[in-house]
Amino acid sequence: MKIIAVCGMGIGTSVLLKMNAEKVLAQLGIEATVEATDMKTARESRDAQVILTTPDLAQLLTGLPSEVITIDHFFDLEELTKKLSASLL
């Protein structure tokens, strides 16, 4: 399964999101690759099952085949666990 973590530039916010998502996925026993990308790449993406991003950016990522999951607090592994398991388990 492919998951993309998206931020405006693809170097800061999305990288933090990718790292913490990988931790949570490993704990949940879900096999997935997580890529950090910028908005432009995300808009062109068609093969990601899930897009992880912030509420602000989610508004700009509509009409894609992927499920969009928004994360408020990037360091809160409980929030990530809750939202990822609700979607993927």
Added chain:
Amino acid sequence: MAFARLAEAFAEHSIRVSAVALDREHAIELSGELLVASGRATPQYVSEMVEVLETHGPYFVIAPGIALAHSKPSDAVLSTGLSLITLAEPIEFQNLANDPVRLVIGLCAVDHDSHIELLAELSALLSDEPTVNSLLNAVDTEHIRALF
């Protein structure tokens, strides 16, 4: 030292405590100016950081009270680095979940992946609540450096 990469990424003149910002754009500029003052980026990068806010909104407020202001790799980046300001008065970034902002981290990177381990250290630092409280309450830059 627990966070060797962080200690290196925060060059001299890259940290300021109790900065007074007028609004969110000003807070971003202050963090960017420290990247310039510490030799990491050119003034062009500061303008780019503010443009990110204009283009994509305040999405980079990544946790309660914490903004990670940055643009992308370009000629305006001289070397990968971080800056940090604590704000004397919290600033509304219009981020519903995480306002108001009290801590702004500035980031510039020369490419998309050589700073991953640095961000892992930053993530470890900022996910520890007592450490964040110590950052916010630091009275001088030495108190902040002591946390790395």
